[in-house]
Amino acid sequence: MYPARFSYEAPETIEAAVELLGGARGEARVLAGGQSLVPMMKLRFASPETLIDINNIPGLAYHGADPDGTYRIGALCRHVDLEKDGDLGTLQPTMAAAAPLIADPIVRMRGTVVGSLCHADPQGDWASVMGALGGSVVAQGPNGRRSIPCVDFVDGPFQNVLEPDELAIEAFVPAPVGTRAGGYLKLERRVGDFATVGVAVSVEFSGTQVTRAGIGLTGVGASTICAGAAAEMLVGEELNGDNIARAAGHAAEMSQPRSDHRGSEAYKRHIVATFVTRILSSLQRTTQEVA
Amino acid sequence: MTSLFAAVTTETPVDTPIRRITVTVNGKQHTLDVEPRLLLAHLIRQGLELTGTHTGCDTTHCGACTVLIDGSPVKSCTMFAVQVDGHEVTTVEGLASASGLHPIQEGFRDEHGLQCGFCTPGMMLTAKALLDENPDPTEDEVRWALSGNLCRCTGYQNIVKSVLVAAARLRAKDNVEEDEAP
Incomplete structure (x- = not known):
């Protein structure tokens, strides 16, 4: 199965990706892990004119806690990164329980947490986890960044509230009370x-x-x-x-x-x-x- | 190049963006012009004529098309060829060396780890990634690692046995090499 034709861009900075998104006027999709998007493109449920591959942007594969306890997950953090993190069970027990249950081990090698949240599949696991944790998604647009609580981030099946020129760069969970x-x-x-x-x-x-x-x-x-x-x-x-x-x-x-x-x-x-x-x-x- | 691969790369409108990629497959470097929508599985099978990689479900479920990218297993039907630009791909053809079968292949042969053989390339590559990281896995760890690869013949028993036998042989081989080291 082949997807419809698209042009492929692989920017190396967040700013360049945001500019490409703006230029595409809503006809672009962002490729991170691709484990949901690529099958949808093959089935032609998704036919973006432009595919913006963010895998070449350095510095987005992180996950971990800030000194104040805020836990951050970058846009290129794969499910497997969380699954194999031995400290996650102490810091983020809900995430640690969910990570090994996402899809299958090979899909977890590529798929990303933030990508799953953006994909907004009603059957997705991370949206429930982040919702329970009171997490948010950070979006970067041409005029800066904003945080969107996960409970407000999805406005329908496979629909999120990102503007066409916004890139989700991170998800975060606030520090616990106790x-x-x-x-x-x-x-x-x-x-x-x-x-x-x-x-x-x-x-x-x-x-x-x-x-x-x-x-x-x-x-x-x-x-x-x-x-x-x-x-x-x-x-x-x-x-x-x-x-x-x-x-x-x-x-x-x-x-x-x-x-x-x-x-x-x-x-x-x-x-x-x-x-x-x-x-x-x-x-x-x-x-x-x-x- | 087969006709299907040629069709994708040459019979496209002039405004179709073609990307030049450089990829190392089984140790051999290739520079190729590909249309962005060309899937990695098709580049491997039709473009490079390495038909050991099988496309089964074509929907990211079965794992028959699994290849290693920089050592990690990936379902090649769910990745575009343009994404492996600058990376190393290992297919099942890259397992055996001039001196013979890879111990994982020997394990599958000796323990009857296959019947129809369709899922086998994906099984063996996923097993290779597992054993590279964890040379002494438990049966549960093998089953867990292979849970993204479907087999409709064996009931998995002999596949798991094959991987455990291969792990033991690889460990024995490593020990011999260490003993022989000066």
Whole structure:
């Protein structure tokens, strides 16, 4: 399968990429890992006139924490970079749980976190993770940079709110209030399949008390669902069986699954509640052991 | 060059941008003019006539087209040829040396790691990347590493066995070489 013809540009600076995007007037797509874009171009769901390959721009492959605790992921950080980072489990447990579950090992070699966020596939895993963590995307345009919270970044299936002349250069997660804990669980029929259900949970603790919580749901709606209301029920409390059950039930209510070959609506709601319960219960055990 | 490759590079309108790339494939450097939409898998198969790389699903699922780029496995149906400009590509043809089969190939032969053989080139290259990084993997690690490569014949049992046998032989070989070193 061949994509439609396009012209190929491989700029070596962010500024040059932004200028090319501006010149293309919305008819360009940015190529980072290409693990979603190239298949879509082959199927001609995407037919950009210009493909702007950002892989030759140096300095975008980073990931790590600033001294103030802000965690930054550059536009060319591959899934595998996070998967193989031994410190990630301590700093970003939700990300560490999700990274090995993205697609399959070969796709993780090329695919990027920021590219996944921009691709805005309702079945994408990172949008739920970043939503639960309260993360943002940094976009650079001709007049400078702006941060867009992940919950506002996607405005429909495969649509993000970037202007045609803006390049997503980074995603970041603010420093935790207290200790960060969390997890990601994904039900898939086989490795590399889209999630039947994916659940991201992030909880920040001061001692055993929850200071901030976030829940993101993948695969159970027309776009990623940020179940903030379900998570907020936990804030100010210690995790216990009752509030975990309430949060899980509320997250299941907030999901909007459709019955399909991967399972019925009721089944998927049940899995949402089960996964939220499993992750929160494991965090409850951990905090009690520490305390 | 076969007709299909020629068709992509010559029967294009004059305004089609052609990019000149230099790529090293299995140790041999090639300078080629390619249309940007030429997929790496097609450059390898039709352009360079290295038909050991198989295109299976053509949708990034099966891993039959896996090649190594600078040592890392990549599905070559999901990358454009222009993207490997300046990089090194290893295909299954690059595994064997003049002195014989690569230990991974021997492993697949001796342990019956293939039936129809369609997925085998991708399996072997993914296994090579794994063993380069982790010379002594557990069975679980082998299964995990190969989970992006689909096989519809073997049920994977013998593939996993082949990789474990190859790993043991490569380790034994490395030990001998170390012992022989002055």
